[in-house]
Amino acid sequence: xxxxxxxxxxxxxxxxxxxxxxxxxxxxxxxxxxxxxxxxxxxxxxxxxxxxxxxxxxxxxxxxxxxxxxxxxxxxxxxxxxxxxxxxxxxxxxxxxxxxxxxxxxxxxxxxxxxxxxxxxxxxxxxxxxxxxxxxxxxxxxxxxxxxxxxxxxxxxxxxxxxxxxxxxxxxxxxxxxxxxxxxxxxxxxxxxxxxxxxxxxxxxxxxxxxxxxxxxxxxxxxxxxxxxxxxxxxxxxxxxxxxxxxxxxxxxxxxxxxxxxxxxxxxxxxxxxxxxxxxxxxxxxxxxxxxxxxxxxxxxxxxxxxxxxxx
Numbered sequence: 198x199x200x201x202x203x204x205x206x207x208x209x210x211x212x213x214x215x216x217x218x219x220x221x222x223x224x225x226x227x228x229x230x231x232x233x234x235x236x237x238x239x240x241x242x243x244x245x246x247x248x249x250x251x252x253x254x255x256x257x258x259x260x261x262x263x264x265x266x267x268x269x270x271x272x273x274x275x276x277x278x279x280x281x282x283x284x285x286x287x288x289x290x291x292x293x294x295x296x297x298x299x300x301x302x303x304x305x306x307x308x309x310x311x312x313x314x315x316x317x318x319x320x321x322x323x324x325x326x327x328x329x330x331x332x333x334x335x336x337x338x339x340x341x342x343x344x345x346x347x348x349x350x351x352x353x354x355x356x357x358x359x360x361x362x363x364x365x366x367x368x369x370x371x372x373x374x375x376x377x378x379x380x381x382x383x384x385x386x387x388x389x390x391x392x393x394x395x396x397x398x399x400x401x402x403x404x405x406x407x408x409x410x411x412x413x414x415x416x417x418x419x420x421x422x423x424x425x426x427x428x429x430x431x432x433x434x435x436x437x438x439x440x441x442x443x444x445x446x447x448x449x450x451x452x453x454x455x456x457x458x459x460x461x462x463x464x465x466x467x468x469x470x471x472x473x474x475x476x477x478x479x480x481x482x483x484x485x486x487x488x489x490x491x492x493x494x495x496x497x498x499x500x501x502x503x504x505x506x507x508x509x
Contacts, residue, residue: 325385
């Protein structure tokens with residue numbers, strides 16, 4: 198485990214009216230897919246839930262205000278990195294020292310150059326290093342062609358610091374643990390855990406709704422990662438996409454992969470073809486959770502089918 202230490206100073210931690218408003222809003226359905234909402238979850242701990250309808254604009258983000266600096270969670274796309282800085286400046290004038298990428302995907306890390314220009318260092322897990330240097334840079338270069346106005350002449354922002362399993366950033370005001378549990382959504386998935394507040398920023402290892410992408414994943418290992426996360430005393434989940442939730446979201450996300458693998462495995466045992474499976478698979482709970490039929494996530498069905506048939 199690596200540890201970053203800064204000067205210590207005593208602070209009083211207290212609940213704010215904003216966190217209570219945030220909880221009430223979430224419980225009553227105040228947050229909507231069309232809205233981008235910033236909530237202070239605890240003193241100096243912020244969550245930015247981004248809209249995904251009618252336009253997907255990027256991943257959810259967060260920031261944590263330490264005694265002398267700010268830690269950003271998720272760079273998102275470059276334009277959303279710029280938007281986040283505007284929000285941060287409404288809460289503090291302290292320098293942004295670190296930006297943590299939960300994984301290499303462009304909607305989580307392509308905004309790194311925006312924060313690097315601010316003097317920040319990008320951080321990611323060691324298992325994600327190769328992905329940044331291959332798929333990450335390739336995707337960024339393609340985006341420079343497809344979204345020239347946004348990406349322009351930006352230079353790809355590789356992480357400056359990679360940690361193997363765990364990195365702790367702390368002072369007298371905040372304590373954050375960046376943890377790599379294993380191969381889930383990608384080989385380099387990592388989360389930000391705030392044990393004092395019971396807040397977990399999960400990246401895309403856990404999302405709230407029909408956002409799962411399995412193309413870089415390992416669903417068997419992913420289930421194990423979610424099981425490990427469930428051992429943490431989590432009070433609040435800040436997912437990579439969708440609304441914030443409580444610890445029950447980890448169980449819901451895990452259930453999706455468990456039941457998807459079971460249903461496809463049973464169908465394979467009955468010698469059903471992939472096309473038959475795609476046309477008949479049914480997970481009612483998934484539609485209740487995600488708002489769409491499990492059959493609409495064709496790529497996930499195909500991916501799990503490939504995983505299970507390759508094993509055999």
